[in-house]
Amino acid sequence: MRILIADDDPQLVRALRITLSAHGYDVVAAADGAAAVTLAAQTHPDLLLLDLGMPHLNGVEVIQALRGWTTAPIVVVSGRTGSADKVEALDAGADDYVTKPFQVDELLARLRALSRRIGPAGGDPVVTFGDVTVDLAAKAATRGGTRIHLTPTEWRMLEFLARNPGALVTRQTLLKDIWGSDQVTDSGYLRLYMSQLRKKLEPDPAHPRHLLTESGMGYRLVLDPAAS
Template identity: 45%
Template sequence: MNEQTPKPSVLIIDDEIQIRRLLRFTLEDAGYEVREVEAGRPGLVEAAHHRPDVIVLDLGLPDMSGIDVLKRLREWSQTPVLILSVFGEESRKIEALDAGADDYLIKPFGGGELLARLRALLRRIRPNEPPATIRFGTVEVDLANRRVTKAGELVKLSVKEYAILRLLVSHQDKVLTHRQILTEVWGPGAEEQTHYLRVFMMRLRKKIEDDPNTPRYIQTESSIGYRLLSDSHS
């Protein structure tokens, strides 16, 4: 990382000392400033006092659940949070994402994947408003004018298709659950209408992706939701 810019700071909240050592070694070697705590309550205090750029949070903590930590954190902070957990069940992932997590990584994990997830989360930190125009591949989404083009050609989207795309690009690289998308686009009470969402995602991919059957950008998180990958996601 550029030595002229401040190191991004990471707070690790995990009760396993071996995991904390591994994370510290991996992150410091990649140029991050690392702080660590072993429980939820001191983690909240640390987050409040030092305002890290990103938080790595374990779900199984000795004093309170990671979900409760996340809920309390979201009362006053929008710091990106990457969940680490041995629990790989879809219900656990959905619960964490609905509670405000930005991404979810299952233990054991590779260092390369961890760093890629963190880079994606850090790209989402913006000091001001998000850019009015967002680009990925040959697609350009002009949020100010509600205009979408692909390779310079206008893409005609329905109201719902545009609403979904706008939501995805506004949270680029973040997993959005079915519930989050349905509530935002269709309104409260539509949380269970996942078949609507599948149909509209299929239509949107046909208009946006070069190969809708092998999408590069609009990715499915199986049984959880969707995310829009940026060009620099690696």
């Protein structure tokens, strides 16, 4: 697996290169945001580690540029601990957020988890409910054959539910998966994104049949309401 590291701290890049190479990863590195975008286009990494505070293009701008053409997992590794920075990066399309300083074992575990979650493209299932098809490999949802535009956060919420059809997914689980922290509290974010998903995917958003709320607990994706 090839990993691109984008960080303007040469000591950190060197340490990560040594550690990741020792664990079998092929590592390429860029010292600023513009170089990261160029190198990503040239080398097509399987996963990217990005700092937020880089020169030329910052981390969020790099994520936005990359998400125009790649679905490779992006992990932000940053010294910024504010929830606003995390939300901005994740909304832009990052898959995870690790705060500096970090334990190497934790970072490696997160990389392994992302590798399992994304998996080989051919192994990802296609989930259908009503006239909606969710292609987990292509990271796309269609309704009646027409592709539905979803924001990165809407997609992550739908993807998590689609990977666990029929199961209750608690609010805290979704908050941790989407925003990457147990400390984030639900201030109406999940209700807002669920409302948007229902408008885009449910035949009657006011009376949902598939994207259901379990009062006081979380949400559930029901593929076939008649069988429930």
